[in-house]
Structure formats: C-alpha cells, structure tokens
Amino acid sequence: FIGTENEGNTYPGAAVPFGMVQLSPDTGHTTGYDYQQDHIRGLSLTHISGVGCGLGGDLPVLPTTGDVTETDDAKYASAYSHDDEEAHPGYYRVGLxxxxxxxxxxxxxxxxxxxYTFPATDKANVLFNAGQSLHRTVSTKVEVLDxxxxxxxxxxxxFCQDTVPYTVYTITRFDRPFTSYGTWADGKVTAGSKSSAAQEGGNGAYVRFDTHK
Structure with a gap:
C-alpha cells in the first residue's frame, strides 16, 4: 500500500502493465483511495497512479445485501478494515x-x-453506479441485456482542468443468472427497469441473486 496516504495518490487495486483496466477500490478521496479512510464506495475500472487531480473512477461497482434504497455511493459505502484487506500484483481482496x-x-x-462471496441471503446485490466517478460525468447509459x-x-x-470528453463502454457478464434487477435515476429506484440514461446526475443499475442456492 505504498503511496496510498499523505497525497501519494497511488491505488492498491488489480492491474497489469499497460492494461486497459485498473480495478481498484475508491474510498472517497479525490484520486480514488486513501489508506486513512475507512469506507469503500466501490471498485471502479479506471485509475492513474500518482496524479494529483481526480480522473477515472468510472463505474464503481459494489456488492451489497438487503434492500436497494440509496443511490449515492457515499451513503451505501461499506466499512472495511486493513486487517481484512490484501493486495498483490494483479490481485486485490477486501472484506466489506x-x-x-x-x-x-x-x-x-x-x-x-x-x-464476490456473499452470506446466505435472497437479497445479494451488485450495484453499478454509472453516474458517479472521480471526475465530471457528462452522460451515462446503463442497460440490462439479459x-x-x-x-x-x-x-x-x-482532469485538473477541463478536457475533451471521453467515453468508456463496458460489458459485465455474470457466471450465473440474477433473479431480479432494476435501475435508478436522480435518486429514484425502479425495480424491474431494464435501462436508464442521464445527462450528469445520478444513474445506475442493480442486479440481485439468491445465495441460498
């Protein structure tokens, strides 16, 4: 975890040299992760090591349990402990x-x-927060395809100053079918909705599994 506090602005997540994806936890710090912060808002896709301004943090994803009512990742963030966290080249693990x-x-x-390893529950969720990142989000769209x-x-x-917009396109494929799903926009959660789009503002989706099975 070298450089993850005192504004070192590194990240502890999983990446390979020159890879397109840097899966790493975001704790609410401008550049993603700060060792002194005690909640994780999600594991997002894109990070740059050592920068002093927010960039990336696209699509923070967080596994949760229970009802999906909050859509702000600062509010549904999970507590964690460094005693239950580890990072090695190309691998990251944390207990939420x-x-x-x-x-x-x-x-x-x-x-x-x-x-993700969930407890036994019929409300094991994975939240996809398309509308929040480490920089300014201009527009987002999220779809449940199947x-x-x-x-x-x-x-x-x-990035420090304004930049030309860029778009990240993602496909997330689960190894088993989910039992239900929904989307949210501007704080309103709609169960059973398959798509949502927004210009700035909150936007995302969730899927749910029954882990008793």
Whole structure:
C-alpha cells in the first residue's frame, strides 16, 4: 500500500502493465483511495497512479445485501478494515464489513474480473453506479441485456482542468443468472427497469441473486 496516504495518490487495486483496466477500490478521496479512510464506495475500472487531480473512477461497482434504497455511493459505502484487506500484483481482496461480503478483483490486458462471496441471503446485490466517478460525468447509459449481462456507456471529462470528453463502454457478464434487477435515476429506484440514461446526475443499475442456492 505504498503511496496510498499523505497525497501519494497511488491505488492498491488489480492491474497489469499497460492494461486497459485498473480495478481498484475508491474510498472517497479525490484520486480514488486513501489508506486513512475507512469506507469503500466501490471498485471502479479506471485509475492513474500518482496524479494529483481526480480522473477515472468510472463505474464503481459494489456488492451489497438487503434492500436497494440509496443511490449515492457515499451513503451505501461499506466499512472495511486493513486487517481484512490484501493486495498483490494483479490481485486485490477486501472484506466489506457492512454487508458481510468478500470482494476479490484481478485484471487482464483488456478486462477485469471480480468475485464476490456473499452470506446466505435472497437479497445479494451488485450495484453499478454509472453516474458517479472521480471526475465530471457528462452522460451515462446503463442497460440490462439479459439475465447475466449489464452494458454501460459513460462519458466524462475533466482532469485538473477541463478536457475533451471521453467515453468508456463496458460489458459485465455474470457466471450465473440474477433473479431480479432494476435501475435508478436522480435518486429514484425502479425495480424491474431494464435501462436508464442521464445527462450528469445520478444513474445506475442493480442486479440481485439468491445465495441460498
């Protein structure tokens, strides 16, 4: 965890050299992760090490349990402890104390993989927060394509000063079908909705599993 406090602005997550994805936890710090902060808002896709301004942090994803009522990642963030956290080259793991979930992440040259170990519950959720990142989000779209697949398009801009917008396109594929799903926009959660789009503002989706099975 070298450089993850005192404004070192590094990140502890999973990446490979020159890879497209840097799966790493965001704790609310401008550049993503700060060792002194005690809540994780999600594991997002894009990070740059050592910068002093917010950039990336696209699509923070967080496994949770219970009802989905909050859509601000600062409010549904999970407590965690460094005693239940580890990072090695290409691998990251953390225990999410609020929800009793173990989250693991690894990366390849062009993709990232996450694995979650939930307690037994019929409300095991994965939240996709398309509308929040480490920089300015211009527009977002999230879609439930089928019972295993989520697609997003996220356009953002801003790195210390304003920049030309860029768009990140993602496909998330689960290894088992989810039992239900929904989306949210501007704080309103709509169960059963398959798509949502927004210009700035909050936007995202969730999927749910029954982990008794």
């Amino acid at each position: 104390k609020t929800y009793g979930v173990q989250a693991e992440a690894t990366a390849t040259e062009r993709t990232g993989k996450q694995r 019972s295993r697949t989520i697609r997003t398009a996220i356009t953002g801009r801003g």
